[in-house]
Amino acid sequence: MTHHWRLDDGRQTLVLAARGGSLPECVYWGAALPGGENLETLVAAHALDVTGGMLDETPGLSLCPEAARSFPGQPGLVLRDGGGTPLQPRFSFAETREKDSGLHLVYRDAATGIGLTFRFKPDLETHVITCETTLNADRPVHLHWLAAPVLPAPHLSDELIDVAGRWCGEFQLIRTPWSAGLRARESRTGRSGHEHFPGLIIPARGTTNTQGEAYGFHYGWSGGHRMLAEELPDGRRQVQFGHATGSQTTPGTQFQTAPLYLAYSNTGLNGCAVAFQRHARDRIIHQPNRTRPVHYNCWEAVYFDHKLPDLQDIATRAASLGAERFVLDDGWFGRRDDDTSSLGDWQVDARKYPEGLGPLINHVHALGMTFGLWFEPEMVNENSDLFRAHPDWVLGPMDQMRGRQQLVLNLARGDVRDHLYARIAAILSDHAVEYIKWDHNRVLPMPDAAQTSGSYALIDRLRADFPQVEIESCASGGGRIDFGILQRTQRVWLSDSNDALERLRIQHDAALFLPGSVTGSHVGPRHCHTSGRSLDISMRAWVAAQRHMGFEMDPRELTEHEAKVLADVTRWWKGNRDWLMRADILRLDSADPAVIAELQLAQGGSRFVTFAAKAATSAQISPRPLRLTGLEPMTTYRIDLINRSAAPGLSRGSPALKRGPLDVSGAYLMGHGVTLPWHFPETMWVLEGTRL
Ligand code: DGJ
Numbered sequence: 001m002t003h004h005w006r007l008d009d010g011r012q013t014l015v016l017a018a019r020g021g022s023l024p025e026c027v028y029w030g031a032a033l034p035g036g037e038n039l040e041t042l043v044a045a046h047a048l049d050v051t052g053g054m055l056d057e058t059p060g061l062s063l064c065p066e067a068a069r070s071f072p073g074q075p076g077l078v079l080r081d082g083g084g085t086p087l088q089p090r091f092s093f094a095e096t097r098e099k100d101s102g103l104h105l106v107y108r109d110a111a112t113g114i115g116l117t118f119r120f121k122p123d124l125e126t127h128v129i130t131c132e133t134t135l136n137a138d139r140p141v142h143l144h145w146l147a148a149p150v151l152p153a154p155h156l157s158d159e160l161i162d163v164a165g166r167w168c169g170e171f172q173l174i175r176t177p178w179s180a181g182l183r184a185r186e187s188r189t190g191r192s193g194h195e196h197f198p199g200l201i202i203p204a205r206g207t208t209n210t211q212g213e214a215y216g217f218h219y220g221w222s223g224g225h226r227m228l229a230e231e232l233p234d235g236r237r238q239v240q241f242g243h244a245t246g247s248q249t250t251p252g253t254q255f256q257t258a259p260l261y262l263a264y265s266n267t268g269l270n271g272c273a274v275a276f277q278r279h280a281r282d283r284i285i286h287q288p289n290r291t292r293p294v295h296y297n298c299w300e301a302v303y304f305d306h307k308l309p310d311l312q313d314i315a316t317r318a319a320s321l322g323a324e325r326f327v328l329d330d331g332w333f334g335r336r337d338d339d340t341s342s343l344g345d346w347q348v349d350a351r352k353y354p355e356g357l358g359p360l361i362n363h364v365h366a367l368g369m370t371f372g373l374w375f376e377p378e379m380v381n382e383n384s385d386l387f388r389a390h391p392d393w394v395l396g397p398m399d400q401m402r403g404r405q406q407l408v409l410n411l412a413r414g415d416v417r418d419h420l421y422a423r424i425a426a427i428l429s430d431h432a433v434e435y436i437k438w439d440h441n442r443v444l445p446m447p448d449a450a451q452t453s454g455s456y457a458l459i460d461r462l463r464a465d466f467p468q469v470e471i472e473s474c475a476s477g478g479g480r481i482d483f484g485i486l487q488r489t490q491r492v493w494l495s496d497s498n499d500a501l502e503r504l505r506i507q508h509d510a511a512l513f514l515p516g517s518v519t520g521s522h523v524g525p526r527h528c529h530t531s532g533r534s535l536d537i538s539m540r541a542w543v544a545a546q547r548h549m550g551f552e553m554d555p556r557e558l559t560e561h562e563a564k565v566l567a568d569v570t571r572w573w574k575g576n577r578d579w580l581m582r583a584d585i586l587r588l589d590s591a592d593p594a595v596i597a598e599l600q601l602a603q604g605g606s607r608f609v610t611f612a613a614k615a616a617t618s619a620q621i622s623p624r625p626l627r628l629t630g631l632e633p634m635t636t637y638r639i640d641l642i643n644r645s646a647a648p649g650l651s652r653g654s655p656a657l658k659r660g661p662l663d664v665s666g667a668y669l670m671g672h673g674v675t676l677p678w679h680f681p682e683t684m685w686v687l688e689g690t691r692l
Contacts, residue, residue, distance in 0.1 A: 295325050323369060333349055500540040
């Protein structure tokens with residue numbers, strides 16, 4: 001007897017099947033199948049032949065490959081009983097449940113008392129399938145590894161794209177050729193981490209940003225994940241995602257993976273990107289439709305040197321440039337004059353603010369801006385009243401290495417969470433704070449899932465009691481970005497790099513998973529503090545305008561020209577943000593490797609903007625046409641270069657776009673491409689398009 005289940009979202013179909021009572025396997029995942037497809041036939045067709053050197057049957061690549069059933073690769077589950085003896089369950093079918101939360105497939109192994117439940121839920125609008133695995137045990141067990149539902153990877157694929165990075169260099173796409181054996185990525189730092197964003201895209205052969213098939217995965221967990229992509233000895237390929245191994249440090253009777261998000265595309269990498277962007281924006285984030293205010297963050301202007309008159313002056317200037325939210329960064333609490341002290345002491349520093357934060361907040365409000373405040377709740381400095389009172393609240397041994405001179409508080413403890421809640425709630429109750437920048441500047445001493453669950457619980461409690469307060473997830477820039485934290489926050493601080501050239505690349509690659517509305521991007525100082533590079537204001541402003549815009553330079557450094565350019569671009573952003581913050585970000589296949597380009601397409605397709613940045617000097621002398629994407633081929637669009645006045649003197653010719661708008665078909669724009677005027681490296685063309 002065969003069981004089979006079919007999941008459809010209008011774009012992708014996923015078929016699960018099981019012979020007899022064995023665990024189900026995914027026998028099809030790809031483009032939508034016809035409604036009448038005979039699943040029995042599919043299952044029969046899926047069975048592999050065997051030849052010399054093989055077992056007499058092929059062990060199933062199930063949703064949780066079982067070590068005890070001759071599976072030749074990495075198992076989906078590694079656990080021990082309370083006494084430390086390895087358990088190797090062999091699961092049998094128990095029941096199926098269809099609920100609002102999706103399809104639940106329940107399996108049990110009577111001998112070990114272990115049960116597994118797989119949940120799958122397709123989303124008909126975002127075209128993301130969410131799935132997860134839950135383990136139940138009759139007696140406490142030690143869990144080493146539990147994979148979310150395990151899926152096969154396509155054979156017509158030559159490489160994997162996963163994501164690495166570093167401080168100021170997040171979202172670096174790594175392409176690795178498939179070969180026999182295992183590619184493992186594991187974030188063991190207790191954060192999703194700069195180094196290992198929990199995402200994977202498997203392109204079919206020949207896939208580009210705009211065409212071909214791709215399979216996207218994202219594991220929504222902030223505590224560090226493990227990914228396995230393995231080519232088995234028989235040639236099949238499997239993908240597993242779960243929490244970092246060993247991060248469940250105590251025995252238990254129930255364990256659940258984080259949700260694994262799946263997106264199949266036959267419109268290139270962009271199909272996965274748009275599915276993830278929409279899912280993050282419309283399903284993961286709470287309050288997705290609030291207008292995104294222009295931020296001003298004072299960190300790179302004053303660092304720890306908080307002086308009320310300076311901050312008021314800066315706020316006044318920021319408001320005149322167009323800022324709508326003023327965020328007071330690190331340095332306002334305890335005796336925090338540098339990063340050696342005071343984390344944990346969440347009281348306003350009376351030396352810097354003798355009358356409290358009121359005068360600054362009132363000033364900010366009088367300028368028409370809202371007020372945001374920086375916290376780093378999970379951390380403590382040894383030089384703090386909190387540490388002196390509760391040295392036992394630290395996570396891990398005291399002789400552990402320090403990171404930025406700080407230690408981590410043990411958020412698995414209810415008393416620690418209660419204390420932090422009370423301190424933060426007091427500040428939020430006493431002040432008109434609309435926004436928290438929630439930082440996390442060091443790694444954990446060891447992977448620990450309970451710490452992440454504790455952080456989630458603290459944020460959830462604060463959110464429940466202060467629903468009007470938005471939160472930004474920051475961890476030295478992009479060290480904690482994933483759909484788990486985004487369920488509790490509204491924005492991510494993508495990187496500490498405010499170097500527009502670096503930021504351009506980082507946010508372009510992050511768009512494979514993140515929508516513009518959650519991706520903070522700030523105009524940094526003229527001389528970038530983290531790269532030493534100097535960039536023109538217009539490049540800095542337009543790069544910030546590609547995402548949720550903000551400023552982070554000291555506005556007192558701006559020349560009149562710089563202030564004007566910045567105010568103009570900010571005005572443009574505000575005029576367009578209503579549709580821009582709900583647009584799909586489509587990465588373009590640039591014929592010139594020096595050009596990083598994307599098209600942001602309004603919902604419904606009535607308008608778009610293309611940002612084409614020359615990130616380096618081109619090899620060839622004249623610009624190559626840039627093919628657009630996502631347009632209707634037989635429709636005419638009016639395209640207009642809105643910053644044509646930025647053309648340098650060395651652009652000596654007279655291409656039509658330098659003179660005015662053009663009306664051309666989508667077929668032309670996508671098939672031939674738009675030829676932009678010559679421009680300098682480190683500058684950006686901005687091309688608007690309207691459907692006529
Ligand atoms: C690291 C963050 O990424 C910065 O933006 C800033 O908030 C500092 N921490 C403050 O200590």
